[in-house]
Amino acid sequence: MIKIDNINLAQCLDSGTQSEIHLMKDAVVVWDGNLIEWVGSKSELPKKYKNIQTVDGQKALLLPGLIDCHTHLAFGGWRSDEFGERVAGVPYAEITARGGGISSTVKATRAATEDDLYSRSYDFLEKMRALGVTTVECKSGYGLSLDDEMKLLRVYRRLGESQPLRIVPTFLGAHLVPQGTTREEYCKLVVDKMIPEVAKNALAEFCDVFVDDHAFSVEEATLIVAKAKECGLQIKLHVDQLSNGKGAEFAAECGATSADHLEYISEDGIQAMKRSGTVAVSLPLATLYTFQKPLDARALIDAGVDVAIATDFNPGSAPSYHLPLAMMLGCTLNRMSPAEVLKAVTIKAAKALGKIDTIGSIEVGKKADFVLIDTPSIDHWMYHFTENANRLTVINGNTVFKA
Ligand SMILES: [Zn+2]
Missing domain, CATH: 3.20.20.140 (Metal-dependent hydrolases)
Incomplete structure (x- = not known):
């Protein structure tokens, strides 16, 4: 089991309008194997996840892959x-x-x-x-x-x-x-x-x-x-x-x-x-x-x-x-x-792609596919176009790219 903390998170749930991205400040995401196990704010992290292997997100923005x-x-x-x-x-x-x-x-x-x-x-x-x-x-x-x-x-x-x-x-x-x-x-x-x-x-x-x-x-x-x-x-x-x-x-x-x-x-x-x-x-x-x-x-x-x-x-x-x-x-x-x-x-x-049950959002039970974008906000990311603001790509719980 691994967790990433010190992140701002946009969960991107299907619920709500297309502009509701479900932002959470100072969040933690825990994954076990290829699946997401827990998502929430750091203040609510259950004790059992406190001492597992931890990746420092360095205040970047964690998004679904x-x-x-x-x-x-x-x-x-x-x-x-x-x-x-x-x-x-x-x-x-x-x-x-x-x-x-x-x-x-x-x-x-x-x-x-x-x-x-x-x-x-x-x-x-x-x-x-x-x-x-x-x-x-x-x-x-x-x-x-x-x-x-x-x-x-x-x-x-x-x-x-x-x-x-x-x-x-x-x-x-x-x-x-x-x-x-x-x-x-x-x-x-x-x-x-x-x-x-x-x-x-x-x-x-x-x-x-x-x-x-x-x-x-x-x-x-x-x-x-x-x-x-x-x-x-x-x-x-x-x-x-x-x-x-x-x-x-x-x-x-x-x-x-x-x-x-x-x-x-x-x-x-x-x-x-x-x-x-x-x-x-x-x-x-x-x-x-x-x-x-x-x-x-x-x-x-x-x-x-x-x-x-x-x-x-x-x-x-x-x-x-x-x-x-x-x-x-x-x-x-x-x-x-x-x-x-x-x-x-x-x-x-x-x-x-007919795959809403397995990918596309950061939710418990979905595949651990996510990215870490080095930007202060979603607006800033799309406004200040750079060749690549991505720092980390994780697919199925495995790191497949690291800047
Ligand atoms: Zn085409």
């Missing part, structure tokens, strides 16, 4: 050659027409071996844990063939078994219709072959579909989601990113755990998500890199919808795994308060 609930972690190559052109205003359609965009990442990912993808992703995760990230959702979707999608999901399985961060794998075979096949053929492949194979090998917890004009229609997504649910997968969706396609309404209707992007969500979409309890995931790095209008997170929070924030780490629209950067942008682009953003990357992100 950060959760990045939307990434495309494993991919081949980069797309830095397109960056200057996109900044200069070259239309994405022009870049894709000559084989750039997602197709170039698909090509590079297919050419990469499983070991290449594994060691590259491992390095990313090592840097993410230094930033205080303890759980990462990882999507496939750059393989777009049965073998290559399985290859990506096997990389995530290996990562989950060989390094400390919690990995939540998502099958995103319906990311884009690959070149050399028709929409109909590809949807059939996803439904009849890929989803059953993913489920049979227990390679993913979620199935995601990119619902958009240039990706998959609501009708196509309906068939894919039905098969995924039949095979026991939970649902996440990329929706309403480039236009309003009633994606939020569709996500609510099919009981999706989360609907992500949502820059063009309508008032009807907001109300539908409120009724279904679907978590909205804001991806402000993608908004920034693609020069889009930001998601109006205020409208969602004020309507009572839970909002999470993630990086969307991918080589095209969000080439950064820096979750604290996305958090700062959650304040400045999405107009969320620093306290709301903190819950967006802890308890609300846990909700977006």
